[in-house]
Amino acid sequence: MARTVKGPDARRERWKGHREQRRAEFVEATIAAVARKGPDVGMDDVAAEAGVSKPVLYRHFTDKSDLYLAVGQKATELLMDRMGPALVADGPIRGRIAGIVDAYLSVIEENPNLYKFVVKGSFVDRPVEKDLVAEDKNLIATTLARILGDYLRSFDMDSGGAEPWAHALVGMVQNAGDWWLDRQTMSRANLSDYLATLIWHAIDGLLRSAGIQADPGQPLTPLRLVD
Template sequence: MSQNARHVKAVRNDEHKGDARKERWREHRLARRAELVQAAVRAIGEHGAEVGMDDIAAEAGVSKPVLYRHFSDKSDLYVAVGEWGTDLLMQRLTPLFRVNGSANELIHRLLDAYLGLIEEYPHLYRFVVQRNFTDRPVASDPVSDEKTVIANSLARLLGRYMRALGLDSGGVEVWSHGLVGLVQASGDWWLDRQTMSRDDLTNYLAQVIWSAIDGVLRSAGLELDPDENLDLLDEAYLEIVPDEDLG
């Protein structure tokens, strides 16, 4: 091998090693950032939605300057915590969209999962929704992103059923975003007031949601039993759908 060839090979090996080191460092920083988000979630659970950066740093066992090495400011940490909460919610909702059972069962289990999560993490929910922690406008709003993902996923499912029934599916996005807004607003009220049980709220909301769906079906001359099994489709499940064409 010529001296020039050996030099080229050595340079390539150095570049490969450098790329590998960069990738390991990137993975380390991502893992460390995830650990700090977990610490923030624990601190929120202990101190409430008004938690401070000092509380979060103490829970993580680091100083505030170390915390700021991984998050540019409070708003950056807020977004990361919101994304953590959204991921957790979708982990719980996604399997429930695999349709086995009746419309009533599907509606009830989705509602119960959502309400159960905000009941389990009330401080985290308020932290994300109230946004008192942010010190600047956020480029990505976890609450809005979460609503869009859920509504688009619901629209995809409803659209499949509407088309399977031979009905126009053009309104499913409107219905889905409206239903998601209804459930979120009701959850906000319930979490603050706690004047009824989770089961009662689930039943009330399920009744309202089915009545809305039933009204659309009846206007098209169809009448379905909400307690009959849904077997219209071979494959009906939740897809994580961004803000895109749902046709």
């Protein structure tokens, strides 16, 4: 097992994995502390939750906002792990829409506290430099814009509205999700279906207005001119 080429100093590398693991551990502690004491916990609380005292925390995070970002990143992973597949899945357009919407709703349903914590962002005092929520929404909207643009172009339609529409759709699902999280007056499947219906009708209407009769069961890249 002897290293043939000696690296700069093995002592520097020894902890690489450990540090990552420790950060993750503190992220978990933060989530736990928030669940226990509400979103306005202090660094002392987080440290206590992790069974450690404050300076230790500060060896792993430069800052309260650094810790917040780490938690946000964790949440982003949870979200993207679920949304990614739904976004790239192919198949009939109507079903894809429902799948994407439901993927999102399932994540916030399973992690409501984490979701609120990250989105409300009241954990950090000063405005944080990187707005993770905005970045996520942007990423999703950009992806949607591409899908939607492709879809429209497949009918030889103008895809100029794809970007604003994509952002509109993102906001739509998010806000409906927020409302639903607060007062859960219907099942998730029900809401997914309502939203997917709304979205499908909007898209269908766009096509109709261009004189195209689309079918919700059509695969994504449908009717592309075969010539």
